[in-house]
Amino acid sequence: MGEKTKKIVIVESPKKAREIQKYLGKDYSVKATVGHFKDLPEKEMGVDLKTFKPKFVIKSPNHRKMLSQIKKLSQDAEVFIATDPDREGYAIGYFMYEELKKKAKDIKRAEFHEITPKHIKEIIKKAPRFEETNFGLFEAFLGRRVGDRIVGYILSPIASKEIGGRFSVGRVQSPAVRLVVEREREIIAFKPTPYYVLSAVLEKEGIQFVSFYEKQRLEDKELAEKIYSDIKDEKTAVVVDVQKKQVKQSPKPPFTTSVLQQTANSQLRFSPEKTMMLAQDLFENGLITYHRTDSVRISDEAIKNIRKFIKEHFGQEYLPQKAKRYKSKNTQADAHEAIRITNFVPLEKQKQLIQEKGLTEDHFKLLKLIYQRTIASQMKEAVYERTTAKFDIKGYIFKTTGSVIAFDGYKKVYNIEDKEDTQKLPPLKKGETVKKVDQKLEEKWTKPPPRYTEGSLVKKLEELGIGRPSTYATIMKTIKDRGYVVKEGNALRPTEAAYELIDYLDKKYHWVVDYDFTKRMEQFLDYVEQKKKDWKEFVKQLYEKTQSSGRSVISKKMLDYALDLAKKHGKDISDILDNPEELKKFIDQHKETKPTEKQIAYARSLSEKTGLDLPEDVLNDKEKIKKWINKAKKEAMKSYKLSEKQKAVLIKNGREDLIDQPEKALKWLNSYFKKRRKK
Incomplete structure (x- = not known):
């Protein structure tokens, strides 16, 4: 049984495991955790709000199977935990360490920064024992995971109830939504103002080039028109100044x-x-x-x-x-x-x-x-010869620049993003006269700031110190999936729900969307990682914030419902209209608990379609019937077939990806036709 001291390497993804297995050969067995195998439970908070102790559970039967396999293999083995080299990767590794520390002979931590044979062998050779690594990484993960769970779990239901509808609040996603909403409001509030651009086309030795009046933007229309008419008939321009200089452009650093x-x-x-x-x-x-x-x-x-x-x-x-x-x-x-x-x-x-x-x-x-x-990033700078010349046309100064690339340097490889203006100029000398062949006066309008793209929103979040490399993509995905922003072309537009949520949070829980607070909390987690702060303190601060807020906000939906009930029951509620607690009490006492005729008829037809049992108590209770209908709809969806007409609408709008997902397709079609009706 010489097999016992087998070496086990644990990574996150099966694909990576196969790649590494090829490099390490048969002395090693490389296994994958398939991402996070432990997490907070899906259906409950999973955090003790007195001690902040989290309850992590194994995510799925497949993960359970994987874990028992790895445990068997690790008995008396040398284990290398080689999950990703960041907070989340370390957390997966830490959970694995906890599972194996009593079984394995030795557990080491290997951080692969590239999956190449040489690198992997080197890292395995000098891997430290897991106990000697920085547990601060795991604690920072705990702070983030538990803190985010508390904020989401406590505030999302409150927001949903008080605004009316389904809303989700997130420690980092909500500030991102706020940015998009604020930008859209700037765009809506923007009032374009006109300005004037005056240019003259000059020529020497058959080469034409454009020069601009020295004040590039003129706000004064009369002045612009006066200069234009003054120079209109002038046929020449005198060179009054020529500056030549070499401009170097450095390559950008490699990518983060x-x-x-x-x-x-x-x-x-x-x-x-x-x-x-x-x-x-x-x-x-x-x-x-x-x-x-x-x-x-x-x-x-x-x-x-x-x-x-x-x-x-x-x-x-x-x-x-x-x-x-x-x-x-x-x-x-x-x-x-x-x-x-x-x-x-x-x-x-x-x-x-x-x-x-x-x-x-x-x-x-x-x-x-x-x-x-x-x-x-390791090449020489690009070098430009830049010429700037000034001309006198009828006493007015016009200016032109032209660049010639003298040496392309790094641009030979990477020539995107930075565009140097490369207008070709003839040789010019101070004092000489050149021809003026044309002039132009253009009215232009100031433009509002552009909408964020996903790229520019990531940039803004990074500038504000919100989010980290591992979270930017998730933030973007979440705010799209939750329906707070939609993409129009490459730009992000906030939805109605985004405005409602941000206005609500701004009034009631401003700290959630406060950029500075979010940044400080990110820094706090960095300190936790460096063992300078305690993760529970992070969570405690967030929890206390969720508990202390101003008065409850009355949503329009709640108000309308209360007024309807008051009318129905012949009650006067004018004295409690601005008291959320009293209003809620009134609604609870007078709300209808019996389902409507429409709900009952709908439930019966679903029962026939799906063959699901429809008990009597469900037919007598509004809440129960709602739940039953949702369950039955899901059941009905399994066998639902879209009509040809519905498919045609999806295809026409570039959403053929939904054809095999009837539930999502119907949701999309509903909102599509709703918008059409509004128009």
């Missing part, structure tokens, strides 16, 4: 998570969650380093490889004398590397690797972006 999401959103139109899914695959297939990071640092060895690559493929002139070093804003981030390629080979070869791994065209597009940014 948020900048990758922003760039992929603006360049490729990928949503942050799509970017993260693709990046996850690239990471697991060994093509890029770990994709959740706020570091811009690149390891010395990688820099050596990149420099060698630049020299071989672009030549010595593209290689700076010294390697470029990028520093991260927060020093803690530098434990990790930036997101970079792991194979220092040309683009065609990168494409080949993508095909060999069976990945898609979209994977390649993202890899290409990471490849370009990685290589460019």
